[in-house]
Amino acid sequence: MDENHQTFDDVAEVYDATRSLKPEVMEQVLDVLVEQLPSEEPILDIGCGTGRFLVPLQGRGYDVYGIDISEEMMAKAKQKGVRNVCYGDALDIPHPDGKFHTAMSVHLMHLIGNWKGMLKEICRTTREQYLSVVKGPKFPPYMDIYAEEARARGHPEVVMGILENQLSERIEPAKVILVDHMVEHFDTAEKLKLTRDKKLSVTWHVPDEVNTDIADSLEKTFPDKEIIWEYDLSIMVWNVADIRAWLEKN
Numbered sequence: 001m002d003e004n005h006q007t008f009d010d011v012a013e014v015y016d017a018t019r020s021l022k023p024e025v026m027e028q029v030l031d032v033l034v035e036q037l038p039s040e041e042p043i044l045d046i047g048c049g050t051g052r053f054l055v056p057l058q059g060r061g062y063d064v065y066g067i068d069i070s071e072e073m074m075a076k077a078k079q080k081g082v083r084n085v086c087y088g089d090a091l092d093i094p095h096p097d098g099k100f101h102t103a104m105s106v107h108l109m110h111l112i113g114n115w116k117g118m119l120k121e122i123c124r125t126t127r128e129q130y131l132s133v134v135k136g137p138k139f140p141p142y143m144d145i146y147a148e149e150a151r152a153r154g155h156p157e158v159v160m161g162i163l164e165n166q167l168s169e170r171i172e173p174a175k176v177i178l179v180d181h182m183v184e185h186f187d188t189a190e191k192l193k194l195t196r197d198k199k200l201s202v203t204w205h206v207p208d209e210v211n212t213d214i215a216d217s218l219e220k221t222f223p224d225k226e227i228i229w230e231y232d233l234s235i236m237v238w239n240v241a242d243i244r245a246w247l248e249k250n
């Protein structure tokens with residue numbers, strides 16, 4: 001397990017309000033997602049959080065299971081009626097070999113330094129495919145801006161693992177399905193508040209006083225800054241067999 005789990009407990013209260021896709025975009029994502037999921041087969045959402053995907057998939061009749069290491073995030077999922085959610089680490093998935101047809105994770109792999117260990121667990125528990133809903137190909141601009149400020153202050157590592165999107169640079173996905181091309185205007189005031197409150201994962205590996213210094217610096221430049229992020233919102237699907245073959249060589 002990595003050392004981030006405590007911090008997501010602190011984020012649970014604001015997670016849905018600050019990280020969700022707009023409802024109409026989420027509907028688009030779900031319409032594409034369900035085309036990739038056979039209706040009779042069990043599906044695992046690793047790092048399911050507040051149930052952003054479990055809730056609508058369960059609602060559409062899927063046999064979905066979630067694991068997470070944050071009790072507070074999972075409590076939100078349970079409040080929303082998610083049935084099969086339990087404490088579990090991506091590096092030690094508490095389910096038997098070959099139980100799932102599909103495993104998915106969204107916005108998780110960048111938190112896991114040992115992301116290859118997570119892939120091994122996916123290969124152990126999952127028969128057919130692993131998928132993710134990704135934004136790419138570039139890094140989210142706010143992460144970049146923050147990382148640059150942290151680097152300048154002697155803290156080069158603010159992201160532990162890789163984005164799910166970046167897995168495609170190592171293992172060829174079986175499918176990449178474009179949901180939509182998006183143009184997002186960042187709410188810089190909101191990002192700044194989340195930064196000060198250390199509710200963004202990029203802030204967790206930086207000492208408090210350095211984080212405050214970065215927030216002070218961004219506060220000076222942000223009023224004139226419009227951060228626009230243009231990205232492809234896609235669903236990437238990998239065959240478990242391809243992941244297994246890659247792990248054998250890497």
Ligand SMILES: C[S@@+](CC[C@H](N)C(=O)[O-])C[C@H]1O[C@@H](n2cnc3c(N)ncnc32)[C@H](O)[C@@H]1O
Pocket residue numbers: 001002004005008009046047048049050051052053067068069070073088089090091105106107108111112
């Ligand atoms: C950014 S949130 C994403 C939540 C959800 N997948 C979504 O897209 O809304 C990351 C989640 O992964 C969980 N997490 C972090 N490290 C984990 C690990 N090693 N095993 C399982 N879950 C983990 C966190 O507790 C958090 O709920």
